[in-house]
Amino acid sequence: EAQVTQNPRYLITVTGKKLTVTCSQNMNHEYMSWYRQDPGLGLRQIYYSMNVEVTDKGDVPEGYKVSRKEKRNFPLILESPSPNQTSLYFCASTGTSGTGEQFFGPGTRLTVL
């Protein structure tokens, strides 16, 4: 089954404790992206990657890092989480040929105390 997976699905942590949210896709997609979803703000792009070792900032990159060492994986790293990073995070992937449909993962709900 074609899918994007994320782990963990839920995470409660404290300010300053480094964390990583993993994302993996099995569709051999070149493009991957991270969004955060906040009430009243919709979904906003954090970072994206066009291919292995190619990443770039989206609209709200402050406080986040990403890496793309393998085509299927695109982890989101919070080096020093703060309460304003409490949010619902979605990973997405798109094939650069074909329809260009963007597939989303199930989401990770992060709470930073």
Next chain:
Amino acid sequence: GENVEQHPSTLSVQEGDSAVIKCTYSDSASNYFPWYKQELGKGPQLIIDIRSNVGEKKDQRIAVTLNKTAKHFSLHITETQPEDSAVYFCAARRGGGSNYKLTFGKGTLLTVNP
């Protein structure tokens, strides 16, 4: 950059009625307009999309219309059912470039009452 406005923010209809959600976009270079449905606890799922070379697209009970001149597009759901209840997001994507970023509207909570 692109800005997408979506209305209404909430919509309540009776089962069997039609529902219409409207979006406007600002960037005339946008050429791809998907609609996503998000159920509680799940990620957004594509339900229909339209490209700028087409004015209307239909898939069973769901249709999308696009007016490039006015820069607006709409989602139409006919014969609504309780399982249509969800949050719906419109989005726009600029053509060309290396970022397949979608700019989303803020969402519409659709409630279909039995």
